[in-house]
Amino acid sequence: MSEEWVASADWLAEHLDDVAVVDIRDAWEYDGIGHVPGAVSVPFDDFRAEGGPEGMMPARDHWADLLGDAGIERGDTIVAYDDTHGVFAARFLVTALYYGHDDLRLLDGDYSAWLRDHETTDDAPDVTPTDYEPGDAREDVFVDADDVLAATDDPDAVVVDTREPEEYAEGHIPGAVNLDWKEVVDDETRGLKPRADIEDLLAERGITPDERVVLYCNTARRISHTFVVLRWLGFPDVAFYEGSLTDWTERGHPLE
Missing domain, CATH: 3.40.250.10 (Rhodanese-like domain)
Structure with missing residues (x-):
């Protein structure tokens, strides 16, 4: 499809x-x-x-x-x-x-x-349950704090903080760039901004497809939205840090 x-x-x-x-x-x-x-x-x-x-x-x-x-x-x-x-x-x-x-x-x-x-409905569909069998956890995409730390020293990687600018300013992973997830959303249409506009916005922050992108946030849904957008844009290597900044600091890593 x-x-x-x-x-x-x-x-x-x-x-x-x-x-x-x-x-x-x-x-x-x-x-x-x-x-x-x-x-x-x-x-x-x-x-x-x-x-x-x-x-x-x-x-x-x-x-x-x-x-x-x-x-x-x-x-x-x-x-x-x-x-x-x-x-x-x-x-x-x-x-x-x-x-x-x-x-x-x-x-x-x-x-x-x-x-x-488009039309909507109040009727729930008839559902036939299945025996859904999840696969193995995707360790290639979901990374830990050590992987994030390594990315901060990797010239071919960029660490991206998807929180609001005020949160970023209060403290962030050293070297991380800020991209508030709402910056890619058009308030009027409620959908994503045009692809070219988002790509320009990302490039201004140093976020390009030829780099490994490591995302983090304190709220899983915000980082998830940015992850989906980057995959939609064709970024081939996007990693997702499931831990929070609290987890990061408890492991002895500093903030900037």
């Missing part, structure tokens, strides 16, 4: 029968406001790590049960959406990638974009 990693509402409308659509909003929004036809409901709180700190991945068995109950197969193309510029949906997609699901799309412009030109 085309439109890898980011799918327009028009593209989704043409492929509704060929993809698994996942609604990440709260259950009351799915039921009370309506949803994309055929979409299944997997609210954000359902796949956050149970009993663990924010940002941790859910347990493998829990993830398998969630996707199996939603009727999703390992070979499905998953298109996820929310109503907050895709930041929560991006976390769902990154979790799916972590557990070996490769065919993933973020709905560009979130549910509001779908509403503008």
Whole structure:
């Protein structure tokens, strides 16, 4: 299929029968406001790590049960959406990638974009549960603090802080550049800014496809959104630090 990693509402409308659509909003929004036809409901709180700190991945068995109950197969193309510029949906997609699901799309412009030109429904689809089997964790993409530290000394790598500028100014990993995830979103359309505009913005910060990009944040959904955008732009080597700055400093690493 085309439109890898980011799918327009028009593209989704043409492929509704060929993809698994996942609604990440709260259950009351799915039921009370309506949803994309055929979409299944997997609210954000359902796949956050149970009993663990924010940002941790859910347990493998829990993830398998969630996707199996939603009727999703390992070979499905998953298109996820929310109503907050895709930041929560991006976390769902990154979790799916972590557990070996490769065919993933973020709905560009979130549910509001779908509403503008396409029909919605209040009817939940008939779901046939599956025996979803997650793959092995993607250690090539999800890195630890030692990998981040190595990247700070690597001339062919750039460490990117996806928090707000005020947070970055209060302290960040030495050498990291700041890219607030909202900078790539158009407030009017709610979708991503044009590809060329985002590429120019990234280049201004020294973030280019010929470098290894290592992302970090204190909130998993914000870093997830930037991760999806970079993969959509064709960046071949994007790493995701699942730990927080608290984890970073507790390991004895400094901030700048």
